[in-house]
Amino acid sequence: MQKILVVLKKFLKKLNPIPPVGALSLGDSVVRFLLIDEAGKLIASSFKLPPHTITKGSIENRAVFLHALREFRLTLNTSKTPLHVVLVLPPGLVYVQPFSLPALPPDRLSEAAALNLQMISPLDFSLSYAAYEKIGDRTGEGGGTDMLGAFVERESVRQFSDVLTEAGFAVTAVEFPSLGLARAARSDKALAPDRAYVIIDVGADGLSLIIFRNLRPYFSHFQGWQEVQEAVGGKIDKENFTVFLEREIQKLLNFYSTRWGGSLSEIVIAAGPEDSGFETALSSAMKLPVRQLAIAEFPLAGSAWFSVLGSALRGTLPRTEDISISLTDAPVQVQYREARIINFVRWWRKVALTVTAFIMLLFIGADSFLARANVAMDAAIQTGVERQEFDEVRTLEKKAQEFNSLVNLLIAAQPKNMRWQEVMGSIVSMAGTPIVLKRFAWSGESATLAGVAGDVDALIAFKRKLIDSGIFREVVLPITTVIGNPDETLNFNATLTLKK
Numbered sequence: 040m041q042k043i044l045v046v047l048k049k050f051l052k053k054l055n056p057i058p059p060v061g062a063l064s065l066g067d068s069v070v071r072f073l074l075i076d077e078a079g080k081l082i083a084s085s086f087k088l089p090p091h092t093i094t095k096g097s098i099e100n101r102a103v104f105l106h107a108l109r110e111f112r113l114t115l116n117t118s119k120t121p122l123h124v125v126l127v128l129p130p131g132l133v134y135v136q137p138f139s140l141p142a143l144p145p146d147r148l149s150e151a152a153a154l155n156l157q158m159i160s161p162l163d164f165s166l167s168y169a170a171y172e173k174i175g176d177r178t179g180e181g182g183g184t185d186m187l188g189a190f191v192e193r194e195s196v197r198q199f200s201d202v203l204t205e206a207g208f209a210v211t212a213v214e215f216p217s218l219g220l221a222r223a224a225r226s227d228k229a230l231a232p233d234r235a236y237v238i239i240d241v242g243a244d245g246l247s248l249i250i251f252r253n254l255r256p257y258f259s260h261f262q263g264w265q266e267v268q269e270a271v272g273g274k275i276d277k278e279n280f281t282v283f284l285e286r287e288i289q290k291l292l293n294f295y296s297t298r299w300g301g302s303l304s305e306i307v308i309a310a311g312p313e314d315s316g317f318e319t320a321l322s323s324a325m326k327l328p329v330r331q332l333a334i335a336e337f338p339l340a341g342s343a344w345f346s347v348l349g350s351a352l353r354g355t356l357p358r359t360e361d362i363s364i365s366l367t368d369a370p371v372q373v374q375y376r377e378a379r380i381i382n383f384v385r386w387w388r389k390v391a392l393t394v395t396a397f398i399m400l401l402f403i404g405a406d407s408f409l410a411r412a413n414v415a416m417d418a419a420i421q422t423g424v425e426r427q428e429f430d431e432v433r434t435l436e437k438k439a440q441e442f443n444s445l446v447n448l449l450i451a452a453q454p455k456n457m458r459w460q461e462v463m464g465s466i467v468s469m470a471g472t473p474i475v476l477k478r479f480a481w482s483g484e485s486a487t488l489a490g491v492a493g494d495v496d497a498l499i500a501f502k503r504k505l506i507d508s509g510i511f512r513e514v515v516l517p518i519t520t521v522i523g524n525p526d527e528t529l530n531f532n533a534t535l536t537l538k539k
Contacts, residue, residue, distance in 0.1 A: 121208060
């Protein structure tokens with residue numbers, strides 16, 4: 040039974056292929072794409088954006104951005120079918136806010152979460168997308184549920200989604216970099232689920248700090264490089280950046296202690312300054328262990344790709360199991376289902392058109408073949424009939440010529456028997472085509488005649504003509520002299536006696 044189910048699943052998969060889902064990360068200066076195929080292999084590609092294409096997470100030059108995405112799309116896959124992706128928005132667009140709910144029945148949890156999102160939203164709720172996901176359970180003082188809420192302006196998401204759709208991408212879900220980075224961090228086996236960490240991500244667009252607890256992102260804060268520069272009061276170098284980072288981490292420690300109690304266990308660097316002394320200086324200043332994030336499952340993924348890797352891991356999940364934050368109108372499952380339906384219709388439309396065209400060509404070819412075969416058959420039949428009739432005529436002509444030669448010889452040999460000469464012409468006329476005369480001999484008033492008749496009716500008709508001619512007094516055609524041939528003709532011998 041298990042084997043049958045496996046075969047059935049493979050068959051259904053071929054009928055409605057499941058499109059792979061990659062991750063597309065957008066930034067002010069670089070766009071990255073990462074796909075994990077069925078074998079677990081990473082397919083990665085990136086390109087740099089021209090200056091002033093995207094600025095602070097907003098599209099500044101739509102035409103240049105669209106052209107760059109279309110060219111990039113062709114390098115990934117030349118198929119005209121849309122390429123499904125989890126869209127990773129530029130950092131800084133999304134506001135992240137944790138909130139807690141009391142212990143509630145499952146059927147009331149979503150309603151309470153939606154109400155809390157409206158209450159804590161930092162944006163005009165009617166003009167924004169908001170989503171949440173469960174990040175943990177509280178055990179003390181009556182329990183409850185910890186949630187992570189995310190908010191983004193609708194117009195920002197729509198701008199990116201519209202351009203991606205025009206460029207040949209299909210957006211399956213929309214998230215933010217720190218959410219993907221936290222998902223990738225779960226692959227680091229050294230991170231314990233019962234401890235809390237600070238994850239530092241120094242990227243091309245700025246600095247992200249994440250509180251990572253229960254293997255989930257509890258809080259995320261992003262600052263662009265312009266904000267960092269303003270905060271340090273000038274040029275960003277190793278010393279003032281380290282001081283700035285110490286101050287920001289201390290704020291997170293205070294925030295964590297106030298909200299959840301306890302302290303953070305370790306500082307984990309996803310991506311940081313390329314300085315061997317940075318980790319040591321930070322550990323000494325914060326009095327916390329500092330180490331690099333290690334993802335053994337994907338050793339080829341560089342630190343700059345960790346957040347995109349986490350979003351690509353989301354793409355490998357069955358859509359029914361994807362309950363993470365998606366900053367769009369419809370849930371992930373609905374969007375992906377609609378995309379699959381469209382893909383299914385497109386695929387089967389191509390199959391139907393191909394099959395229809397093949398059947399039409401098959402009918403046209405069969406019709407043409409049968410027409411040619413019919414013409415050839417008619418020609419062959421006509422040729423065969425004509426050839427057969429021609430051969431018969433030639434044979435009969437030859438026999439007639441031979442007989443006439445014999446008659447002429449007889450006439451020349453016996454010129455005195457003028458009466459039989461006259462009779463012979465009548466006999467030949469009465470014989471016609473069905474009777475072939477082979478031998479004729481006479482003596483006085485009697486003569487013997489030998490020949491071949493086509494059938495019995497022809498022989499009887501020939502005898503009747505001889506009798507009715509009035510030339511002969513007696514026509515004797517003994518039945519014993521009639522002998523059948525293999526070709527159904529009849530040999531016969533007759534005795535004729537002339538009237539006086």
